Amino acid sequence: MGLKAIVIDDEPFSRQELIYLLGNHQEITVIAEASSAEQGLEQILxxxxxxxxxxxxxxxxxxxxxxxxxxxLKQPPVVIFATAYPDYAVKAFRLEAVDYLLKPFDEEQIAETVQRLIQLDNREKVNQSKASAGKLAVQLEDRISYVNPKDIIYIYREGRDSYLVTESGTFTSKLLLKELEQKLSPYSFFRVHKGYIINTEKVEELVSWSTSVYQLKLKNVEEQIPVSRNYVKELRDHLEL
Incomplete structure (x- = not known):
């Protein structure tokens, strides 16, 4: 399945009209609909x-x-506002909306929006493909070593350096965790704490020590990784079927 969409509108007629018009484009599938923002948020999650x-x-x-x-959200959906009010356009684009559809909907405008979404999706796939072929460069004393992201178990920050822990050893990087998180976004990495990023493919157990303290057990690592309470639900959603 290519583009998966949810339509959120409290007017049933407008919602059904938009779903009908989107049905003319096989590249996009409406997988759910909602009559309120609150219900829509549940559907999105x-x-x-x-x-x-x-x-x-x-x-x-x-x-x-x-x-x-x-x-x-770590990976928020692309947003297209669909409204009868043109006055919100500036606010919409400040929120990085891809498009702004005005009611009553026009078939040609819908077609242009779908094409824009397809182009955006194709660019994203190309970028992910390029990123997944790369390796992280880490500076050693007399040389630069290249680390395959799939070999990284977890990353932590201490002082002015970040440390990449792999099964073959630990490497030092001057990059901030935020920068490493961005570079590793095509891979299975997740921020579990302000000082830790983990490879979710290496997770074995999530251990609850109390109502507010959690720790992760990773493959081939004795140390348990702290998990901030604010990240626990999103982490479980990310890990579990």
Missing amino acids: KFEPNVLFLDIEMTGMNGIELAKTLQK
Whole structure:
């Protein structure tokens, strides 16, 4: 399946009209719909779409507020606002919306939006392919060594350096954890603590020491990795089927 979309609109007619028009494009599949931002958020967390068609003026949480909330996700869906009000366009694009559809919907405008989404998706796939072929460069005393990201078990920050722990040894990097997290985004890495990033493929156990303290057991590592309470739910969603 290519583009997976959720449509969120509190007006049933508008929601069904948009779903019908999107049905004319085989490159995109509407996997769920919602009549409120709150219900939509539940659907997003459940189905993990890569595209969101979002109304703005809704009862309760509005579309702008939901879009801001979604920016906290590790991989938020691409947002297209679909609304009867042109006045929100500036706010929408500040939230990095890909497009801004005005009601009543126009078939030609929908087609242009779908093409824009396809182009964006293709660029993302190319970038991920390029990134997945690369290795991390780490400076040793007299040479540069290249580390395959798949060999990294976890990374931690101490003082001014970051340390990449692999089965063959530990390497030092001057990059910040945030920079390493960005470079490793195509791989199975997850930030579990302000000072730790782990390779989720190396996880064996999540141990609860108390209501607020968790630790991870990783393959071939004696040390247990601390997990901040704020990351536990997202980590479990990431790890579990």
